[in-house]
Amino acid sequence: MTTTVETVRFKLTPGFDAAAFAELDRSVESDYMAKQPGFVSREVTRSDDGExxxxxxxATVQDADATMQGFFxxxxxxxxxxxxxKTTVASGRYAQLSSS
Structure with a gap:
């Protein structure tokens, strides 16, 4: 089964606390993302420079589109x-070809 993979890169608003953001991130995943049709999984990573x-x-590109239309x-x-x-946001969309 081919899934749609979305990526989003960003930094936090200057001065925003990373620990506070971690709480917001958990909340947005459990209260919004995970409840959307076609949601499969989500992971969040952070680089040493705060990106x-x-x-x-x-599950499908249509599921991704529908969720993103309502997200904002x-x-x-x-x-x-x-x-x-918002000035640091970069996103992409990919078709998953394989997984391990």
Whole structure:
């Protein structure tokens, strides 16, 4: 089965606490992302210089599109979005070819 993989890279708003962001991240995953149709999995990583990489697997590209259309307006995502420096956001979408 081929899944759709979305990636998002970003840094936090200057001065925002990484521990506080970790709580927001857990909340956005459990209260919003995991409840969306076609959600498969999500992982979050952080580099030494404070850049985050979020990787989300979706069952279909349609599931990814539907979720992202509602993401920026959803009440469950607003605190999470407020913590992100929007000028640093870069995203991509890929078709998963294999997994181990």
């Amino acid at each position: 985050y990489l979020v990787i989300v697997h979706w 307006g959803a009440s469950q995502t607003q605190d999470f979005l407020a913590a992100i420096d």
